[in-house]
Amino acid sequence: MKRIYLVGFMGCGKSAVGRRLSFLLKIPFYDMDKEIVRQTGMAIPEIFAQFGEEHFRDLETEFLKNFSHDNCIVSTGGGVSMREENRKIMRATGLVLFLDAPFREIWRRIHKDPNRPIVRNSSREEIEAMFKKRYRFYKEAAHITIRTEFRTLRQITQYAAFQVNRLKGE
Numbered sequence: 001m002k003r004i005y006l007v008g009f010m011g012c013g014k015s016a017v018g019r020r021l022s023f024l025l026k027i028p029f030y031d032m033d034k035e036i037v038r039q040t041g042m043a044i045p046e047i048f049a050q051f052g053e054e055h056f057r058d059l060e061t062e063f064l065k066n067f068s069h070d071n072c073i074v075s076t077g078g079g080v081s082m083r084e085e086n087r088k089i090m091r092a093t094g095l096v097l098f099l100d101a102p103f104r105e106i107w108r109r110i111h112k113d114p115n116r117p118i119v120r121n122s123s124r125e126e127i128e129a130m131f132k133k134r135y136r137f138y139k140e141a142a143h144i145t146i147r148t149e150f151r152t153l154r155q156i157t158q159y160a161a162f163q164v165n166r167l168k169g170e
Ligand SMILES: Nc1ncnc2c1ncn2[C@@H]1O[C@H](COP(=O)(O)OP(=O)(O)OP(=O)(O)O)[C@@H](O)[C@H]1O
Pocket: 008, 009, 010, 011, 012, 013, 014, 015, 016, 017, 033, 075, 076, 077, 078, 109, 116, 148, 151, 152, 153, 156
């Protein structure tokens, strides 16, 4: 197994779990959103505003194509699993874990965050429709789905580590 990718909707816990899993497994952690911000020198809302969403999506695919580190954890942006090309790259280069959280929980976490341009510009109903539309793509991207409801970050991280170690032996 080369990499561990975390996929799922905004606010499902990819960054939070990724950080903890990195600590537990003692391997480096990369947050795609942060890496893109670092590489471009622009904040995500700025990239959306100046160049449009499609350009941001191209940056995500480029990131996946050029990423050269192995034996690490990559938390992906919430929209990364929508492109078939991205799903293929992730599945071919690592183990993909989907953090499956219920929408009401996600909404509670994200609705006030100014750093998520899609949330800033949409209503709750629109975001919920997007959540429903995207769900099957996270499922398609993932080797394993982890249901996170009623679980603490620590429990989710331990379960993810258990799955990683189990599959390493295969
Ligand atoms: N199971 C959980 N229990 C408690 N808090 C959680 C849980 N999962 C996530 N959180 C909290 O929810 C917030 C959003 O999580 P996080 O930033 O990790 O989401 P994300 O999937 O990385 O989102 P994005 O796609 O927008 O980057 C954080 O404050 C995180 O600590």
